[in-house]
Structures are given as C-alpha cells and as structure tokens.
Amino acid sequence: MPVTEVHKDADNLTMTVVADFAAPLQRVWDAYVDPRQLEKFWGPPGFPATFTRHDCFPGGLSHYTMTGQADPTSTDLEQEVLTHGGYWEWLDVKAPEGAEPTTASFEVRDGFSREDGTPNTDLPGMRMVFGFEATPEGTRMSTTTYFAAVEEMAQILEMGAEEGMREAMAQIDDVLTDLSSFAAGRGTTTTLLDDTRARISRVIRGSVDQVWRAHHDPELVRQWMLGPDGWRMVTCEVATEPGETYRYEWEPDGEGEGFGFTGTLTDSEPPYRSAHTEQMIGDPTMVAYETTFTPVTEGTLLSHVMSCPSQEVRDQILATGMTDGMETSYQRLERVIAA
Template sequence: MPVTTVTKDPEALTMTVVADFTAPLRRLWDAYADPRSLERFWGPPGWPATFTRHDVAVGGLSQYVMTGPDGEASGGYWEWLSVDELKGFEVLDGFALADGSPNREMPAMRMVFSFEATDGDGSRVTTTTYFPSFEAMEQLVRMGMEEGMRAAMGQMDDVIADLTSYAAGNGVETQILSDTLVRITRVIRGSVEDVWRAHHDPDLLRRWLLGPDGWTMPVCEVATGVGEGYRYEWAPAEGTAGDRFGFTGELLESLPPHRTVTTEAMIGMDGPSTLNELTLTAVDGGTLLSLVITYPSAELRDIVLGTGMTTGMETSYRRLEGLLA
C-alpha cells in the first residue's frame, strides 16, 4: 500500500495523507495531470471515476463522476487555485449535483498536493485537506473519507507502472465517456505553448491541419476572442478525390495556453452543432492534447466516429509534430 501515514489535526482542521512510490517524480505527477490515469484511481475500488473536464491550470476546473457497482453516481469538482509543475497544486474540492454544478449542501475543502523526489528514484505525494469547520471535518470522516483515500491510492502503483502506455507516439486514442461525450487524446511532442500557437496561427494551421495527404486548407479564419466566429474549409488538391467541405463555429471560452471551448457545425448541413472542449497539459514526452466532444445524440456520435475522423486527426498530429521538431 503506498499510503505511509494519515494524520488528522482537529485544531488545525486538517488531514494529511503521505504516500510513497517506487517511481520517478515525473511519472507520479503525470498520474494526476492525465485524466485517463487519474480516473483509474480517483475513487475507491468499485467506484471508478470518469473525468469529463480536467484543466491543470490556475482558474481551471475539473469535473468527474464516480459510478458505483449498482449504478449509483457521485459527482465532484476541482477548482484549480495554483499549479507548480512537478512540485504541487492546490484545488477547491467539492461535491457536485447531477448536472455538474456544486452541491452547496455539502462542504467544500481546500486540498494541497505536494510532490517530491525521494531516494532511489522514488517519489512522494503529500495531500493535505483543509476543512471549513470542525463539523465538516467530522462529517466527512464519518462518511469514510480516510478509508476512501487509502483504498483509492492503493490502486496507484498499477496505474503509475502502466503510464508508459500513454507515452508520446502511441497515436490518437478515442474513449466514449457517455451516450453523447467522446474524449480524444494524443501526446504531441512539443511544449504547451507551441501546440497552442499551432492551433491559433493561421499560417501554421494551413500547414498541418489537413487530414490525409492531398488536401489543402484554402479558408482558415481563426477566432481570436470569445464570441467571435471561425471558419475552416478544405479542398482536394489536383488529382485527389473528394469534395470541398468545412466547419464553422463560435469561440465560447479561452484560457491561454491551456483550454478553448468552441461550437462546431458542418457547412451546408442542418442540425445542432457539437461542443468541442480542447485542453493542453504538459506531460512526459510533450503535451497531452485532450478534446472532449459533446454530440447532440449517440446516433450522430457513431456516424461521425465511423467516418474515420480520428485517422485523419492522427495524420494531422504527426504532421504537426514534424513542424514543431
């Protein structure tokens, strides 16, 4: 079991959990930074978590749902207060209602995660929870918070050992999170700042966001501010089969260089648009690009995924890595 000590201080209203691992510091940090890894242990056995949002940046937000063996659901959120890569981060941790909004009837806690390297290429994470009151501390301890953290962190050894499966170069990964939510991830060799710039510089976009070879991007109108629209169009080069197509939408949120939220609709097609949430996170090997797409229905989700969309995305991301190199 990685948890070595649990210390409760009723006077300071804190509970401190120390866990040690025989893994490098970078690998331990990435277990928390990568939602694919975090959701494998953020929840005790039998209650796996699904993270629909995970912003490792000041001002960001993480949202998750833990699902029990009988289908029970328990939601939560993190409001990111500080981030110091490989050293620590601080969040406001709370319970969430079914729609993802904070459950104000339950206490929220400030949690500070501190990371350090230890002897023999090992690492340690110290998690200190600050409760808003003695009553809140008593309530959450009675609910099994200590036991839950011990059980959840007991799963981390296997997760950390398996992090190499998410290394750069493994290609696009597609995960269906719900009937309407899909998460597409790819580790791109390059810094967060460079990957962000490549998504917002029209000259760079025209060089890599092309899908299969043989296509051009004659229209690349980038939204530079919230509320502005964008328009992208692709056309086959001479001798390449296919018809011209494109997408348009609106920039709804922007948190440079970590997150954007846009709508997306295919030009000339009727029907509701999708919601695209792009998050960039520094991890071992480069930048983890996470794109969570909300479709209006499961039927449309399956139709779009069946077009080979992710194959074209993988070709584009490989082309992007070549530019960044």
C-alpha cells in the same frame, strides 16, 4: 500499500495522507494531470471516476463522476447503480521544473456536485493541497485536506474520506508501472465518457506554447490541419477571441467534392484551454468542443471533449474515421513544431 502515514489534526482541522511511490516525481505528477490515468485510480475500487473536464492551471475546473453498483461484490446485475459527482477548482499550480524535478504541488477546492454538474452546497467542501517531493526511492506525496469546521471534518470522515484515499492510492501503482501506454507516439485515442460525450486525446511532442500557437497561427494551421493525405486547405479563418467565428475548408488534390467546418470560439484561456462550437458547412447539427493543453513528460497532452446533441450523432461522427484523420494531422503537427 503506498500510504505510509495518516495524520488527523482536529485542532487545525486537517487530515494529511502521506504515500510513497517507486517512480520519478514527474511520472507521479503526470498521473494526476492526465485524465486518462487519473480515472484509473481516483475513486475507490468498484467506483471508477470519469473526468469530463480537467483544467490543470490556476482558475481552471475539473468535473468528474464516480459510478458503481451499491454492492460491488454482488453478481446481481439489476441492483441499483449509484453515481457520485465532484469538482475541483484549481487554486494554485507549481508544476515540476527541470530534467529531474525535486518538488511540485497543486491546490484545489474540492466539492460535491449534483447530477447536472452544479455544486451540491448541502455537503461540505474542502481545500486540498497535493505536494510531491523527490526521494532516493522515488516520490513522496503528501495530500493535506483542510476543513472549514469541526462538524464538517467529522461528517467527511464519517463518509469514508480516509478509507477512500487509502483505496485510491493503492491503485496508483498499477498506473505508474504502465510507463509505455501513455507515452508520446501511442497515437490519438478516443474514450467514450457518457451517452453524448467523447474525449479524443494525444500527447504532442512540443511545449504547450508551441502547440497552442500551432492551433492559432493561420500560417502554421495550413501546414498540418489537413487530415488524410491527398487534401489541401483552401480556407483558414482562425478565431482568436471569444465570440469570433472560424471557417476551415478543404478540397481533394484530384476530383471530388470538398468540405468544411465553421463555428464560434466560446472561451479562450491561453495557452491552456479553449472551447468552440462546430458544424459542417451545410449541416445544421451543432457540436461543442472543450480543448485543454497540459504539459506532461513527453510534451503536451492535447485533450478534446466532444459534446453532441445525441448518442446517434456522436457515433456517426466517430464512424467517419475522424480519429485516424486527426492522428495523421498530429503527426504533421509534430514535424511542423520540430522544424
């Protein structure tokens, strides 16, 4: 089991969990900043987490829910399904640097949330510092939780915080050994998050600054955002400030009708996060996207969380072959960055 030490200090209101992994520091770091991997271990067995937002930069936010049966060992399919929500407010990030980083850390304010995603102030919040240190055997990670009061510390420990941390750490090994599944070149993937949301992800070979610029410089956008072969971009009006509208239109090289999208940029935190609305020109259906640009080992993890007005709309959009079209565009994007 990865957990090697647990220190509970009632005088200083802290709990520190130390875990050792036979994997490079950067690999362990990636498991935390990539929501596709984090979902595989953040949460005890039987209660997997789903991250609907994961901003890995100071000032960012993460939202997640853990869902499972009241008794995971039971075969009763009609038993109650429980859902627990949580959030992180990202306070500080010291990402790994260099080809063989020796230290890294991030700090979050961790709290519980209600079904609508708002903070649940009836339960105590905590401050957590995740520290990563390279060792001869791999990586040592120290997770220190800071409590605001003795009563809050006792309440959280009584709720099973230590056991939950041990169980989560025990699941990381399986994620770390799966080195190829999340490597660049795997292609664009889609994960259904709930009835109306989906996450489309891909690792792009290039730095965060390069990938961000390629999404916001009209000259670069025209070179790669083309979808399947045989189409050309005839309108490229990029929004760069919140409140501005954008408009993209494409036409086939041969005969046939073109199409386009328009919408409004609703949030922008360069070069890590943006959010916008989208609707096909001529169709009133509105969809919302939140996009994050996260540095990982192989380049930049690009994640789009798509929120639709209904499950039917979500499934219709995915059935158009959108993921395949995005993969073709992202292959062009990597060539543009390389050039």
